[in-house]
Structure formats: structure tokens, C-alpha cells
Amino acid sequence: MSETGALAYWFDIAPSVTGEWLDWYLQDHMPSRVGTTFVAGRCYEALGATSSHMVLFETATPEALLAPSYLELLKQVSDEDRQRRSWYSNPIRVICRVVGRSGRGTGSVLGVLRITDSQGASDEMIRATLNELLAAGRKVKGIGSAWVLQNDNSMRIRMDEARVTGHQDGSADWAILIEGGHQGDVEKALDLFEGIQAWRSLELGDAVTRGVYRLLYTMSQSDQAGI
Template sequence: MPLLGTAALLLSFDVAPEVVAEHDRWHTQEHLPERLAIPGFLRGTRWVAVAGGPRYLVLYEVADLAVLAGPDYLARLNAPSPWTQALMPHYRGMRRGLCRVRASVGPGLGGEALLLLPDRGAVLSEPVRYRGAYLLEAAGRAPAAGAAASPA
């Protein structure tokens, strides 16, 4: 199944080891549902590194880039919940990328992803392999055939 929408927000990061379980609960129970309640957010997925890092890769598929500069998203971004505020100091090496989707093809959702990060200019670091850990689609959208939301 191709990506939904014409844009995406891609994040990669680590969290302090002592808060991994709490982070995953927060991300599953509060953060993903909160983001997908914003108009234009269509689907969110969290991926966990098979080895190496950063540990997490998160992909939000959005209707278009305007969603990521719109008042609904900015209001949420600028007014984090108490749980969000408690976890943010434990984030390490956060990278955020706003992306246009130029092409997306295929019959289903992949179970693995590969991330290439720039390292010292034009040289790419070693690729990091990720496995899908959690999938959530915006309310009103039927889950993709064969896709199951499973908390990490």
C-alpha cells in the first residue's frame, strides 16, 4: 500500500534507556492518537532499530506539507501535555525531516524500513534497519488490509 498523502514528517531519535518502556506507552497511548486527531494527519508508524541506532524511526503521513505548518499542528506542538514534557528531556539525537512524497508504490505496508542518515556532509552513515512496531491510522480511516495495530 502506498503512503497516504503527499507529504510526511520523519523523525529519528533515541531515548535514555531507563525510560524506553514509559516512552513506548506514552507514544502508543497518547502521542500517536493526539497527532492523528490533527486534521491532515493520516497515518503514524513507529519503527524500532533491529541493531544500532537511532533506536526509533517515526513516520507521520500527512495530506500535504501545509498540514505541518498549519495552526492545528502548531498549537499541539507548542502546548505539550504534562506527560510529553516529562519525557522530552530523555530524548537524544532528535532529527526531524519534512518531506514531499514524490512516489510511493506497492501492494502492502512493509514490515521493515531502511534509514540512511547524512554523516559529515555528503558521506552517508551505515544504513539502519528497522522493524515496524506500531501502526495507527486517523479516525474514520479503515486500517489497511492485513495491518494490525500492536503496541510495542
């Protein structure tokens, strides 16, 4: 990932509609986003996490999320879209700036530490700590890349002004993502993170959510060429 903007979204989908939701997401929703505002998108299913699914869309810059064409797209909500919205529960949507990155590529397994509330810790302290974790994670065998996301709430507010649905979605302040090929390697990296003194000293407690996901599908801008 070389982009500097991202939209991260965690949610639960009821097992009874998971197949229908995934088919719609891959055939309709992702193609309508990737190649316009977003340069790439990914869809994940939980291996061990509080949210059953996660999606991640990347933009060339954070400001691309405020492109007039995308804001206009957010206003276009059909009756079918409103029905699909009922499939989602416990949504968390984060408009992100990528503030740290190490390594390259996309792993088949993604590990996440998401900070919902910074608990009074300064942005500088959290950024420094997460970048320390980022460097440590790359030393774990089987880990190919890691990156740090910071929420930009001012952009979330501007997007919500255009949205027809989703205003009540939850949010988060920070996330560190780590990518590997096997669940065990990613779990080891997350265990390492949680044992590092700088991380422990933040005393974030229940404000941190840990999750591990497997990649279901990925789509890039180049996939749309010639269609």
C-alpha cells in the same frame, strides 16, 4: 502510502524508560496526532541502526503540517511533556515532501538510507539517483514498496517558530525508505542500493546513515472513527 507529506523522526530512548515511553506514545501521543493533522503514524524500533527508534507520520499534503490547529498543538507543552522530552537524545526531525514512490502497503521491516548533507550534489542529481534506487529495490524479492523523502527546510523553520521544544533537533536532506516483511530482504535491498554506480558516484561518505527497523505499532485515521 498515498500521501505526499511526512514527518520523520529518529532518536534514542534510554532502555530504562523505553517501556514507559512506548506506553505513553501509543496511548497518548499518537492518538492526539493521528486523525487530526496526520492521516497515519508508525513507530519503529531498531534492528540495526544508529538511532534506537524512529517514528513516521503521514499527511495528505506537505502543507498540512502548517495547519493552524497543528501549530497550536505544538504550543501546548505541559510540565509532564517537558519531562518526557528529557527521555530523548540525538533527535533528528525531518519535515518531508514525498517525491518518489513505488509499490503499496506497509512492511513489518523498514530500511533507511538517510542523507544528512548533500555534499554539494544538486537536488536534481540526488532525486534522479534515489528514484533509480527506488526502482531497483522493488525488484528484490520480499520488498513491497519504497519511497523517497526530501526535506523542506522552509516548513521546518515555520514549525519551529511555533514549537516550544525541539528547536535544536538535527535534520537531514533526503531519505529513501524500503519496506519488506523480513530483515534479510531489506538488508539485501540496501546492499543493492549501496552498490549502484549512480549512488556511489555521489560520494556522500559519512553523510549517509543506514538503518533497519521493525514496526512496533501503526495507527491510521480510520482507527479513530467512532471513538
